[in-house]
Amino acid sequence: MKVLITGSKGFIGEYLTRELEKECELVLQARSRRENELKNFYEIDIDSKSNWRECLHGVDVIVHLASVAHNKSNDIEYIKEVNVNGTLNLAKQAVESGVKRFVFVSSIGVNGNSTSESVFLATSKANPHNCYAQSKHDAEIGLKNIGKDTGLEIVIVRPTLVYGPNAPGNFRLLTNLVKLAPFLPFGLARNMRDFIYVKNLTSLLVECAKHPNAPGSTFLASDGKAVSIKTFTNLMAKGLNKRIIQIPVPTSLMLFCSRLLGKVSIGQQLLGNLQVDSTNAQDILGWVPPFTMKQAMASLSENKK
Template identity: 55%
Template sequence: MNILLTGGFGFIGQQVVKLSPIKRKVVRMGESYSGSSVHQIDTLSTTTNWQGAFTDINAIIHLAGLAHSNSFSEQDYQEVNVDGTLHLANEAAKSGVKRFVFVSSIGVNGTSTYQTPFSSLSKVEPHSAYAQSKYDAEVGLQKIAEETGLEVVIVRPTLVYGPNAPGNFGALTRLVNKVPVLPFGLVNNKRDFISVQNLADLLITCANDPKAAGRTFLASDGQVVSIKDFTNAIAKGLNKRVIQLPIPVWCMRLAGKLLGKEVMIEQLVGNLEVDSSNAQEVLGWIPPYTMQQAMHSLLENNK
Protein backbone atom coordinates (compact mmCIF):
# COMPACT_ATOMS: atom_id res chain seq x y z
CA MET A 1 0.00 0.00 0.00
CA ASN A 2 1.07 3.58 -0.72
CA ILE A 3 0.25 5.29 2.58
CA LEU A 4 -0.78 8.86 3.35
CA LEU A 5 0.00 9.65 6.98
CA THR A 6 -1.58 12.47 8.95
CA GLY A 7 0.07 13.48 12.22
CA GLY A 8 3.44 12.31 10.93
CA PHE A 9 5.37 14.70 13.17
CA GLY A 10 3.62 13.55 16.34
CA PHE A 11 4.76 11.03 18.93
CA ILE A 12 3.15 8.02 17.21
CA GLY A 13 3.54 9.30 13.66
CA GLN A 14 7.31 9.60 13.94
CA GLN A 15 7.49 5.93 14.91
CA VAL A 16 5.29 4.92 11.96
CA VAL A 17 7.69 6.77 9.65
CA LYS A 18 10.65 4.89 11.20
CA LEU A 19 9.06 1.50 10.56
CA SER A 20 7.57 1.85 7.10
CA PRO A 21 8.05 3.81 3.88
CA ILE A 22 5.39 6.54 3.74
CA LYS A 23 4.34 7.78 0.34
CA ARG A 24 3.09 11.15 1.59
CA LYS A 25 2.82 13.01 4.89
CA VAL A 26 0.31 15.72 5.76
CA VAL A 27 1.96 18.77 7.31
CA ARG A 28 0.72 22.09 8.60
CA MET A 29 1.51 25.24 6.71
CA GLY A 30 4.83 26.57 7.99
CA GLU A 31 6.10 23.25 9.37
CA SER A 32 9.57 22.28 8.22
CA TYR A 33 9.81 18.88 6.58
CA SER A 34 12.13 16.60 4.68
CA GLY A 35 12.04 13.20 3.05
CA SER A 36 8.79 11.92 1.60
CA SER A 37 6.28 13.87 -0.44
CA VAL A 38 4.03 16.14 1.61
CA HIS A 39 0.62 17.73 1.41
CA GLN A 40 0.26 21.02 3.28
CA ILE A 41 -2.91 22.04 5.10
CA ASP A 42 -3.74 25.03 7.30
CA THR A 43 -6.04 23.09 9.65
CA LEU A 44 -8.07 19.89 9.89
CA SER A 45 -11.71 20.83 9.31
CA THR A 46 -14.57 20.65 6.84
CA THR A 47 -12.82 23.26 4.69
CA THR A 48 -9.44 21.52 4.42
CA ASN A 49 -8.22 21.42 0.83
CA TRP A 50 -7.26 17.82 0.02
CA GLN A 51 -6.85 18.36 -3.72
CA GLY A 52 -3.83 16.39 -4.93
CA ALA A 53 -3.25 14.67 -1.59
CA PHE A 54 -4.51 11.26 -2.70
CA THR A 55 -2.59 10.82 -5.97
CA ASP A 56 -1.17 7.26 -5.99
CA ILE A 57 -2.45 6.69 -2.43
CA ASN A 58 -4.11 3.39 -1.46
CA ALA A 59 -4.38 3.79 2.31
CA ILE A 60 -4.53 6.49 4.97
CA ILE A 61 -3.31 6.23 8.56
CA HIS A 62 -5.09 9.06 10.34
CA LEU A 63 -3.37 10.23 13.53
CA ALA A 64 -3.92 13.98 13.34
CA GLY A 65 -6.43 15.61 15.67
CA LEU A 66 -6.90 17.27 19.02
CA ALA A 67 -5.55 15.29 21.96
CA HIS A 68 -7.21 14.98 25.35
CA SER A 69 -6.85 18.37 27.05
CA ASN A 70 -8.86 20.69 29.26
CA SER A 71 -7.98 23.55 26.94
CA PHE A 72 -10.31 22.33 24.16
CA SER A 73 -14.09 22.68 24.09
CA GLU A 74 -16.66 20.19 22.84
CA GLN A 75 -17.02 22.34 19.72
CA ASP A 76 -13.25 22.21 19.13
CA TYR A 77 -13.31 18.42 19.28
CA GLN A 78 -16.37 18.27 17.01
CA GLU A 79 -14.83 20.51 14.36
CA VAL A 80 -11.45 18.76 14.24
CA ASN A 81 -11.78 15.17 15.45
CA VAL A 82 -15.21 14.52 13.97
CA ASP A 83 -15.98 16.90 11.11
CA GLY A 84 -12.37 17.19 9.93
CA THR A 85 -11.90 13.42 9.98
CA LEU A 86 -15.12 12.70 8.10
CA HIS A 87 -14.31 15.34 5.49
CA LEU A 88 -10.93 13.69 4.95
CA ALA A 89 -12.50 10.25 4.62
CA ASN A 90 -15.18 11.44 2.20
CA GLU A 91 -12.64 13.17 -0.03
CA ALA A 92 -10.38 10.12 0.10
CA ALA A 93 -13.24 7.81 -0.89
CA LYS A 94 -14.14 10.07 -3.83
CA SER A 95 -10.54 9.87 -5.00
CA GLY A 96 -10.45 6.08 -4.90
CA VAL A 97 -8.48 5.52 -1.70
CA LYS A 98 -9.11 1.94 -0.59
CA ARG A 99 -8.28 1.83 3.14
CA PHE A 100 -8.71 4.28 6.05
CA VAL A 101 -7.04 3.40 9.37
CA PHE A 102 -8.46 5.57 12.14
CA VAL A 103 -6.63 5.87 15.45
CA SER A 104 -9.34 6.25 18.08
CA SER A 105 -9.01 5.85 21.87
CA ILE A 106 -9.69 3.24 24.53
CA GLY A 107 -11.61 6.07 26.22
CA VAL A 108 -14.45 5.19 23.84
CA ASN A 109 -14.98 2.06 25.95
CA GLY A 110 -14.71 3.87 29.29
CA THR A 111 -12.30 4.72 32.07
CA SER A 112 -11.96 1.41 33.92
CA THR A 113 -12.86 -2.26 33.94
CA TYR A 114 -14.31 -4.17 36.88
CA GLN A 115 -15.06 -7.80 36.05
CA THR A 116 -14.16 -8.44 32.42
CA PRO A 117 -11.70 -6.76 30.04
CA PHE A 118 -12.94 -4.43 27.32
CA SER A 119 -13.21 -6.04 23.90
CA SER A 120 -14.12 -4.81 20.45
CA LEU A 121 -17.68 -5.98 21.19
CA SER A 122 -18.01 -4.23 24.56
CA LYS A 123 -20.58 -1.53 25.16
CA VAL A 124 -19.14 1.93 24.52
CA GLU A 125 -19.12 4.52 27.31
CA PRO A 126 -17.13 7.58 26.21
CA HIS A 127 -16.12 9.37 29.39
CA SER A 128 -15.07 12.79 28.07
CA ALA A 129 -15.64 15.22 25.21
CA TYR A 130 -12.44 13.90 23.64
CA ALA A 131 -13.55 10.25 23.86
CA GLN A 132 -17.02 11.19 22.58
CA SER A 133 -15.47 12.91 19.57
CA LYS A 134 -13.48 9.78 18.77
CA TYR A 135 -16.59 7.62 19.00
CA ASP A 136 -18.63 10.03 16.88
CA ALA A 137 -15.88 9.88 14.26
CA GLU A 138 -15.98 6.07 14.37
CA VAL A 139 -19.73 6.07 13.75
CA GLY A 140 -19.39 8.56 10.90
CA LEU A 141 -16.60 6.58 9.29
CA GLN A 142 -18.61 3.38 9.42
CA LYS A 143 -21.45 5.17 7.64
CA ILE A 144 -19.06 6.41 4.96
CA ALA A 145 -17.79 2.84 4.58
CA GLU A 146 -21.34 1.59 3.99
CA GLU A 147 -22.06 4.30 1.44
CA THR A 148 -18.78 4.30 -0.50
CA GLY A 149 -17.01 0.98 0.05
CA LEU A 150 -14.08 2.65 1.81
CA GLU A 151 -12.42 0.02 4.00
CA VAL A 152 -12.39 1.51 7.49
CA VAL A 153 -10.20 0.05 10.24
CA ILE A 154 -10.57 1.38 13.78
CA VAL A 155 -7.77 1.06 16.34
CA ARG A 156 -8.38 1.99 19.99
CA PRO A 157 -5.04 2.10 21.81
CA THR A 158 -4.58 1.84 25.53
CA LEU A 159 -2.11 4.32 27.07
CA VAL A 160 0.81 4.59 24.65
CA TYR A 161 4.30 4.73 26.16
CA GLY A 162 7.75 5.39 24.79
CA PRO A 163 10.45 8.06 24.46
CA ASN A 164 9.10 11.63 24.40
CA ALA A 165 5.55 10.47 25.09
CA PRO A 166 3.14 13.27 25.96
CA GLY A 167 0.43 13.17 28.62
CA ASN A 168 0.33 10.75 31.52
CA PHE A 169 3.27 8.59 30.49
CA GLY A 170 5.49 11.61 29.99
CA ALA A 171 4.56 12.79 33.48
CA LEU A 172 5.29 9.35 34.96
CA THR A 173 8.66 9.21 33.24
CA ARG A 174 9.65 12.61 34.58
CA LEU A 175 8.51 11.56 38.05
CA VAL A 176 10.54 8.34 38.01
CA ASN A 177 13.54 10.19 36.60
CA LYS A 178 13.55 12.73 39.44
CA VAL A 179 11.98 11.07 42.47
CA PRO A 180 13.46 7.84 43.92
CA VAL A 181 10.41 7.10 46.09
CA LEU A 182 6.93 6.22 44.75
CA PRO A 183 3.68 5.40 46.61
CA PHE A 184 2.61 2.27 44.67
CA GLY A 185 3.93 -0.52 46.91
CA LEU A 186 0.43 -1.82 47.70
CA VAL A 187 -1.16 -1.23 44.29
CA ASN A 188 -1.84 -4.54 42.55
CA ASN A 189 -4.25 -3.30 39.91
CA LYS A 190 -4.45 -4.62 36.35
CA ARG A 191 -3.82 -2.33 33.40
CA ASP A 192 -2.97 -2.75 29.74
CA PHE A 193 -0.55 -0.49 27.90
CA ILE A 194 1.03 -0.42 24.45
CA SER A 195 4.47 0.75 23.40
CA VAL A 196 4.68 3.25 20.59
CA GLN A 197 6.78 0.70 18.67
CA ASN A 198 4.06 -1.95 18.90
CA LEU A 199 1.27 0.48 18.04
CA ALA A 200 3.10 1.75 14.96
CA ASP A 201 3.66 -1.83 13.82
CA LEU A 202 -0.04 -2.64 14.28
CA LEU A 203 -1.13 0.46 12.34
CA ILE A 204 1.11 -0.47 9.43
CA THR A 205 -0.31 -4.01 9.50
CA CYS A 206 -3.86 -2.61 9.49
CA ALA A 207 -3.04 -0.46 6.48
CA ASN A 208 -1.72 -3.40 4.49
CA ASP A 209 -3.57 -6.57 5.53
CA PRO A 210 -6.80 -7.20 3.56
CA LYS A 211 -8.30 -9.00 6.56
CA ALA A 212 -8.29 -5.78 8.63
CA ALA A 213 -11.08 -4.19 6.59
CA GLY A 214 -14.14 -3.30 8.65
CA ARG A 215 -12.57 -4.38 11.93
CA THR A 216 -12.13 -2.66 15.30
CA PHE A 217 -9.00 -3.55 17.25
CA LEU A 218 -8.22 -2.74 20.88
CA ALA A 219 -4.47 -2.23 20.93
CA SER A 220 -2.21 -3.38 23.75
CA ASP A 221 1.06 -5.17 24.43
CA GLY A 222 -0.99 -8.14 25.60
CA GLN A 223 0.71 -7.96 28.99
CA VAL A 224 -1.37 -6.91 32.02
CA VAL A 225 0.66 -5.15 34.73
CA SER A 226 0.06 -3.12 37.88
CA ILE A 227 1.08 0.53 38.13
CA LYS A 228 3.76 -0.65 40.56
CA ASP A 229 5.21 -3.02 37.95
CA PHE A 230 4.80 -0.41 35.23
CA THR A 231 6.70 2.30 37.10
CA ASN A 232 9.34 -0.26 38.05
CA ALA A 233 9.71 -1.04 34.34
CA ILE A 234 10.08 2.67 33.60
CA ALA A 235 12.78 2.93 36.26
CA LYS A 236 14.62 -0.07 34.83
CA GLY A 237 14.38 1.43 31.35
CA LEU A 238 15.91 4.66 32.68
CA ASN A 239 18.50 2.75 34.71
CA LYS A 240 17.08 4.25 37.89
CA ARG A 241 16.29 2.68 41.25
CA VAL A 242 12.98 3.39 42.95
CA ILE A 243 11.54 2.49 46.33
CA GLN A 244 7.83 1.69 46.35
CA LEU A 245 6.23 2.83 49.63
CA PRO A 246 3.29 0.72 50.95
CA ILE A 247 0.63 3.44 50.84
CA PRO A 248 -2.94 2.03 51.05
CA VAL A 249 -4.93 2.56 47.88
CA TRP A 250 -7.82 4.07 49.85
CA CYS A 251 -5.46 6.80 51.07
CA MET A 252 -4.53 7.70 47.52
CA ARG A 253 -8.17 7.76 46.45
CA LEU A 254 -9.05 9.97 49.42
CA ALA A 255 -6.20 12.35 48.59
CA GLY A 256 -7.40 12.46 45.00
CA LYS A 257 -10.92 13.34 46.12
CA LEU A 258 -9.71 16.09 48.46
CA LEU A 259 -7.43 17.57 45.81
CA GLY A 260 -9.90 17.28 42.94
CA LYS A 261 -7.66 14.71 41.20
CA GLU A 262 -9.99 11.71 41.34
CA VAL A 263 -9.72 10.94 37.62
CA MET A 264 -5.93 11.09 37.68
CA ILE A 265 -5.71 8.80 40.73
CA GLU A 266 -8.15 6.32 39.19
CA GLN A 267 -5.99 6.18 36.06
CA LEU A 268 -3.11 5.15 38.31
CA VAL A 269 -4.73 2.72 40.75
CA GLY A 270 -7.84 1.49 38.89
CA ASN A 271 -8.12 -1.41 36.46
CA LEU A 272 -8.18 -1.08 32.69
CA GLU A 273 -7.82 -4.41 30.92
CA VAL A 274 -8.48 -5.05 27.25
CA ASP A 275 -8.87 -8.19 25.20
CA SER A 276 -6.66 -7.49 22.20
CA SER A 277 -6.63 -11.09 20.99
CA ASN A 278 -8.62 -10.39 17.82
CA ALA A 279 -5.55 -8.68 16.31
CA GLN A 280 -3.77 -12.02 16.49
CA GLU A 281 -6.82 -14.06 15.52
CA VAL A 282 -7.68 -11.93 12.48
CA LEU A 283 -4.31 -10.57 11.39
CA GLY A 284 -1.86 -12.99 12.94
CA TRP A 285 -0.34 -9.93 14.63
CA ILE A 286 1.80 -10.44 17.70
CA PRO A 287 3.41 -7.42 19.41
CA PRO A 288 7.04 -7.48 18.22
CA TYR A 289 8.41 -5.79 21.36
CA THR A 290 8.14 -6.83 24.99
CA MET A 291 7.61 -4.10 27.56
CA GLN A 292 11.21 -4.54 28.72
CA GLN A 293 12.54 -4.10 25.18
CA ALA A 294 10.36 -1.05 24.57
CA MET A 295 11.32 0.56 27.90
CA HIS A 296 15.00 0.15 27.04
CA SER A 297 14.55 2.90 24.44
CA LEU A 298 13.88 5.35 27.30
CA LEU A 299 17.51 5.18 28.41
CA GLU A 300 18.77 5.62 24.86
CA ASN A 301 16.62 8.73 24.56
CA ASN A 302 17.64 10.00 28.01
CA LYS A 303 21.37 10.09 27.23
Protein backbone atom coordinates (compact mmCIF):
# COMPACT_ATOMS: atom_id res chain seq x y z
CA MET A 1 0.00 0.00 0.00
CA LYS A 2 1.33 3.40 -1.02
CA VAL A 3 0.14 6.26 1.20
CA LEU A 4 0.38 10.02 0.85
CA ILE A 5 0.23 11.99 4.12
CA THR A 6 -0.37 15.72 3.99
CA GLY A 7 0.78 17.73 6.99
CA SER A 8 3.39 15.06 7.70
CA LYS A 9 5.63 17.36 9.74
CA GLY A 10 2.87 18.51 12.06
CA PHE A 11 2.35 17.08 15.54
CA ILE A 12 0.01 14.28 14.43
CA GLY A 13 1.69 13.84 11.07
CA GLU A 14 5.08 12.92 12.50
CA TYR A 15 3.57 10.18 14.66
CA LEU A 16 1.40 8.93 11.80
CA THR A 17 4.31 8.80 9.36
CA ARG A 18 6.31 6.56 11.67
CA GLU A 19 3.32 4.31 12.31
CA LEU A 20 2.38 3.94 8.65
CA GLU A 21 5.96 3.19 7.67
CA LYS A 22 5.58 -0.04 9.68
CA GLU A 23 2.46 -0.99 7.72
CA CYS A 24 3.02 0.24 4.18
CA GLU A 25 5.35 -0.33 1.28
CA LEU A 26 5.95 3.38 0.82
CA VAL A 27 4.85 6.56 2.56
CA LEU A 28 4.98 9.88 0.75
CA GLN A 29 4.89 13.17 2.62
CA ALA A 30 3.59 16.59 1.68
CA ARG A 31 3.53 19.82 3.61
CA SER A 32 3.28 23.51 2.83
CA ARG A 33 6.55 24.66 4.40
CA ARG A 34 10.02 24.17 2.97
CA GLU A 35 11.95 21.13 4.12
CA ASN A 36 13.33 19.56 0.99
CA GLU A 37 15.87 17.20 2.54
CA LEU A 38 13.24 14.56 3.30
CA LYS A 39 13.08 11.50 1.08
CA ASN A 40 9.76 11.03 -0.71
CA PHE A 41 8.86 14.57 0.29
CA TYR A 42 6.94 17.13 -1.73
CA GLU A 43 6.49 20.81 -1.04
CA ILE A 44 2.92 21.84 -1.81
CA ASP A 45 1.01 25.06 -1.20
CA ILE A 46 -2.41 23.68 -0.46
CA ASP A 47 -5.18 25.60 -2.18
CA SER A 48 -7.57 25.36 -5.10
CA LYS A 49 -4.70 25.64 -7.62
CA SER A 50 -2.28 23.06 -6.17
CA ASN A 51 -0.88 20.55 -8.63
CA TRP A 52 -0.66 17.17 -6.89
CA ARG A 53 -0.13 14.92 -9.89
CA GLU A 54 3.56 14.26 -9.38
CA CYS A 55 3.15 12.99 -5.82
CA LEU A 56 -0.09 11.08 -6.52
CA HIS A 57 1.47 8.67 -8.99
CA GLY A 58 0.77 5.13 -7.80
CA VAL A 59 -0.79 6.27 -4.49
CA ASP A 60 -3.49 4.02 -3.03
CA VAL A 61 -4.55 6.06 0.03
CA ILE A 62 -4.38 9.70 1.07
CA VAL A 63 -4.49 10.72 4.74
CA HIS A 64 -5.24 14.43 4.68
CA LEU A 65 -4.08 16.11 7.89
CA ALA A 66 -2.93 19.47 6.57
CA SER A 67 -5.15 22.48 7.23
CA VAL A 68 -5.04 26.02 8.53
CA ALA A 69 -6.52 26.40 12.01
CA HIS A 70 -8.60 29.32 13.26
CA ASN A 71 -5.90 30.21 15.80
CA LYS A 72 -3.36 30.55 12.99
CA SER A 73 -5.37 32.92 10.82
CA ASN A 74 -8.30 35.30 11.15
CA ASP A 75 -8.84 35.38 7.39
CA ILE A 76 -12.05 33.45 6.77
CA GLU A 77 -11.51 33.36 3.02
CA TYR A 78 -7.98 31.98 3.45
CA ILE A 79 -9.24 29.28 5.83
CA LYS A 80 -11.90 28.33 3.28
CA GLU A 81 -9.41 28.34 0.41
CA VAL A 82 -7.06 25.92 2.17
CA ASN A 83 -9.45 23.76 4.18
CA VAL A 84 -12.29 23.47 1.68
CA ASN A 85 -11.08 24.33 -1.81
CA GLY A 86 -7.63 22.86 -1.25
CA THR A 87 -9.07 19.62 0.13
CA LEU A 88 -11.56 19.16 -2.69
CA ASN A 89 -8.93 20.00 -5.31
CA LEU A 90 -6.73 17.25 -3.85
CA ALA A 91 -9.62 14.78 -3.86
CA LYS A 92 -10.50 15.51 -7.50
CA GLN A 93 -6.91 15.02 -8.60
CA ALA A 94 -6.78 11.86 -6.50
CA VAL A 95 -9.69 10.45 -8.52
CA GLU A 96 -7.92 11.31 -11.78
CA SER A 97 -4.76 9.57 -10.54
CA GLY A 98 -6.53 6.40 -9.50
CA VAL A 99 -6.30 6.83 -5.73
CA LYS A 100 -8.70 4.43 -4.03
CA ARG A 101 -9.25 5.97 -0.58
CA PHE A 102 -9.24 9.42 1.04
CA VAL A 103 -9.02 9.60 4.84
CA PHE A 104 -9.97 13.11 5.96
CA VAL A 105 -8.99 14.29 9.43
CA SER A 106 -11.74 16.73 10.32
CA SER A 107 -12.59 18.18 13.75
CA ILE A 108 -14.98 17.45 16.59
CA GLY A 109 -15.87 21.13 16.22
CA VAL A 110 -18.11 20.03 13.33
CA ASN A 111 -20.42 18.59 15.99
CA GLY A 112 -20.13 21.66 18.24
CA ASN A 113 -17.98 23.04 21.03
CA SER A 114 -19.80 21.50 23.99
CA THR A 115 -22.39 18.99 25.08
CA SER A 116 -24.75 19.39 28.01
CA GLU A 117 -26.56 16.19 28.94
CA SER A 118 -26.18 14.57 25.54
CA VAL A 119 -23.25 12.83 23.90
CA PHE A 120 -22.12 13.51 20.35
CA LEU A 121 -22.64 10.63 17.94
CA ALA A 122 -21.25 10.18 14.45
CA THR A 123 -24.85 10.62 13.28
CA SER A 124 -25.53 13.77 15.35
CA LYS A 125 -26.59 16.88 13.48
CA ALA A 126 -23.63 19.07 12.61
CA ASN A 127 -23.33 22.34 14.53
CA PRO A 128 -19.97 23.96 13.61
CA HIS A 129 -19.09 26.58 16.21
CA ASN A 130 -16.53 28.70 14.33
CA CYS A 131 -15.18 29.33 10.83
CA TYR A 132 -12.57 26.58 11.16
CA ALA A 133 -15.17 23.97 12.12
CA GLN A 134 -17.46 25.24 9.36
CA SER A 135 -14.65 24.84 6.82
CA LYS A 136 -14.12 21.24 7.96
CA HIS A 137 -17.84 20.55 7.66
CA ASP A 138 -17.98 22.06 4.18
CA ALA A 139 -15.01 19.91 3.16
CA GLU A 140 -16.73 16.79 4.52
CA ILE A 141 -19.84 17.50 2.45
CA GLY A 142 -17.77 18.14 -0.67
CA LEU A 143 -15.77 14.94 -0.18
CA LYS A 144 -18.91 12.85 0.27
CA ASN A 145 -20.29 14.26 -2.98
CA ILE A 146 -17.05 13.46 -4.80
CA GLY A 147 -17.11 9.96 -3.36
CA LYS A 148 -20.71 9.45 -4.43
CA ASP A 149 -20.01 10.65 -7.96
CA THR A 150 -16.69 8.90 -8.55
CA GLY A 151 -16.39 5.91 -6.20
CA LEU A 152 -13.49 7.43 -4.24
CA GLU A 153 -13.66 5.81 -0.79
CA ILE A 154 -14.17 8.54 1.82
CA VAL A 155 -13.40 8.06 5.52
CA ILE A 156 -13.91 10.94 7.96
CA VAL A 157 -12.30 11.17 11.39
CA ARG A 158 -13.25 13.90 13.87
CA PRO A 159 -10.74 13.90 16.74
CA THR A 160 -11.40 15.34 20.16
CA LEU A 161 -8.53 17.33 21.72
CA VAL A 162 -5.31 15.50 20.82
CA TYR A 163 -2.64 15.28 23.51
CA GLY A 164 0.80 13.78 24.01
CA PRO A 165 4.46 14.82 24.34
CA ASN A 166 5.08 18.15 22.59
CA ALA A 167 1.42 18.63 21.71
CA PRO A 168 0.65 22.25 20.74
CA GLY A 169 -2.12 24.57 21.86
CA ASN A 170 -3.97 24.30 25.15
CA PHE A 171 -2.32 21.01 26.07
CA ARG A 172 1.09 22.65 25.94
CA LEU A 173 -0.19 25.51 28.10
CA LEU A 174 -1.56 23.03 30.63
CA THR A 175 1.67 21.03 30.62
CA ASN A 176 3.72 24.15 31.32
CA LEU A 177 1.29 25.17 34.06
CA VAL A 178 1.54 21.78 35.77
CA LYS A 179 5.33 21.87 35.54
CA LEU A 180 5.58 25.33 37.10
CA ALA A 181 2.64 25.74 39.48
CA PRO A 182 2.19 23.75 42.71
CA PHE A 183 -1.51 24.71 42.76
CA LEU A 184 -4.27 24.39 40.16
CA PRO A 185 -7.79 25.84 40.43
CA PHE A 186 -9.75 22.76 39.34
CA GLY A 187 -10.69 21.31 42.72
CA LEU A 188 -14.43 21.81 42.10
CA ALA A 189 -14.41 20.97 38.38
CA ARG A 190 -16.93 18.24 37.57
CA ASN A 191 -17.08 18.61 33.82
CA MET A 192 -16.78 15.58 31.55
CA ARG A 193 -14.66 15.80 28.44
CA ASP A 194 -13.24 13.35 25.92
CA PHE A 195 -9.64 13.52 24.72
CA ILE A 196 -7.47 11.35 22.50
CA TYR A 197 -3.82 10.42 22.90
CA VAL A 198 -1.87 11.04 19.69
CA LYS A 199 -0.78 7.40 19.44
CA ASN A 200 -4.38 6.25 19.81
CA LEU A 201 -5.37 8.61 17.01
CA THR A 202 -2.61 7.40 14.70
CA SER A 203 -3.60 3.80 15.43
CA LEU A 204 -7.16 4.64 14.37
CA LEU A 205 -5.97 6.44 11.22
CA VAL A 206 -3.92 3.41 10.18
CA GLU A 207 -7.05 1.27 10.48
CA CYS A 208 -9.01 3.82 8.48
CA ALA A 209 -6.38 3.67 5.75
CA LYS A 210 -6.41 -0.11 5.35
CA HIS A 211 -9.60 -1.66 6.79
CA PRO A 212 -12.07 -2.83 4.12
CA ASN A 213 -15.09 -1.69 6.16
CA ALA A 214 -13.89 1.88 6.79
CA PRO A 215 -15.19 3.63 3.62
CA GLY A 216 -18.35 5.66 4.08
CA SER A 217 -17.94 6.00 7.84
CA THR A 218 -17.46 8.96 10.15
CA PHE A 219 -15.56 8.25 13.37
CA LEU A 220 -15.49 10.47 16.46
CA ALA A 221 -12.03 9.78 17.84
CA SER A 222 -11.44 9.57 21.58
CA ASP A 223 -9.70 7.49 24.24
CA GLY A 224 -13.13 6.09 25.06
CA LYS A 225 -13.46 7.50 28.56
CA ALA A 226 -14.45 11.08 29.41
CA VAL A 227 -12.76 12.75 32.40
CA SER A 228 -12.94 16.08 34.23
CA ILE A 229 -10.23 18.69 33.83
CA LYS A 230 -9.33 17.93 37.45
CA THR A 231 -8.72 14.26 36.66
CA PHE A 232 -6.95 15.15 33.43
CA THR A 233 -4.46 17.49 35.12
CA ASN A 234 -3.96 15.11 38.05
CA LEU A 235 -2.97 12.37 35.60
CA MET A 236 -0.78 14.84 33.75
CA ALA A 237 0.99 15.80 36.98
CA LYS A 238 1.55 12.14 37.84
CA GLY A 239 2.96 11.53 34.38
CA LEU A 240 5.34 14.48 34.85
CA ASN A 241 6.31 13.27 38.34
CA LYS A 242 4.93 16.49 39.86
CA ARG A 243 2.84 17.02 42.98
CA ILE A 244 -0.01 19.49 42.70
CA ILE A 245 -2.81 20.66 44.97
CA GLN A 246 -6.22 21.31 43.41
CA ILE A 247 -7.74 24.47 44.92
CA PRO A 248 -11.58 24.51 45.09
CA VAL A 249 -12.29 27.54 42.87
CA PRO A 250 -15.91 27.70 41.60
CA THR A 251 -16.15 26.85 37.91
CA SER A 252 -18.48 29.80 37.36
CA LEU A 253 -15.79 32.15 38.65
CA MET A 254 -13.16 30.70 36.34
CA LEU A 255 -15.50 30.99 33.35
CA PHE A 256 -16.27 34.59 34.33
CA CYS A 257 -12.56 35.39 34.48
CA SER A 258 -12.00 33.78 31.08
CA ARG A 259 -14.64 36.11 29.63
CA LEU A 260 -13.02 39.14 31.25
CA LEU A 261 -9.66 38.15 29.79
CA GLY A 262 -11.12 37.52 26.34
CA LYS A 263 -10.29 33.80 26.58
CA VAL A 264 -13.82 32.39 26.35
CA SER A 265 -12.86 29.54 24.02
CA ILE A 266 -10.02 28.41 26.28
CA GLY A 267 -12.28 28.52 29.34
CA GLN A 268 -14.94 26.50 27.53
CA GLN A 269 -12.43 23.96 26.25
CA LEU A 270 -11.00 23.39 29.71
CA LEU A 271 -14.14 23.61 31.83
CA GLY A 272 -17.03 22.72 29.52
CA ASN A 273 -18.47 19.32 28.71
CA LEU A 274 -17.74 17.53 25.47
CA GLN A 275 -18.50 13.82 25.35
CA VAL A 276 -18.50 11.62 22.28
CA ASP A 277 -19.56 8.08 21.49
CA SER A 278 -16.65 6.52 19.61
CA THR A 279 -17.87 2.93 19.80
CA ASN A 280 -18.65 2.70 16.07
CA ALA A 281 -14.87 2.41 15.49
CA GLN A 282 -14.96 -0.86 17.42
CA ASP A 283 -18.19 -1.99 15.74
CA ILE A 284 -16.96 -1.29 12.20
CA LEU A 285 -13.18 -1.67 12.43
CA GLY A 286 -12.72 -3.80 15.53
CA TRP A 287 -10.57 -0.95 16.85
CA VAL A 288 -10.10 -0.07 20.51
CA PRO A 289 -7.61 2.51 21.84
CA PRO A 290 -4.32 0.67 22.50
CA PHE A 291 -3.26 3.07 25.28
CA THR A 292 -5.05 4.19 28.43
CA MET A 293 -4.86 7.82 29.51
CA LYS A 294 -2.63 6.84 32.42
CA GLN A 295 -0.20 5.14 30.03
CA ALA A 296 -0.37 8.14 27.71
CA MET A 297 0.43 10.61 30.47
CA ALA A 298 3.39 8.48 31.57
CA SER A 299 4.97 9.27 28.18
CA LEU A 300 5.18 12.95 29.13
CA SER A 301 8.08 12.38 31.50
CA GLU A 302 9.93 10.45 28.80
CA ASN A 303 9.80 13.57 26.60
CA LYS A 304 10.35 11.56 23.48
CA LYS A 305 8.28 10.36 20.56
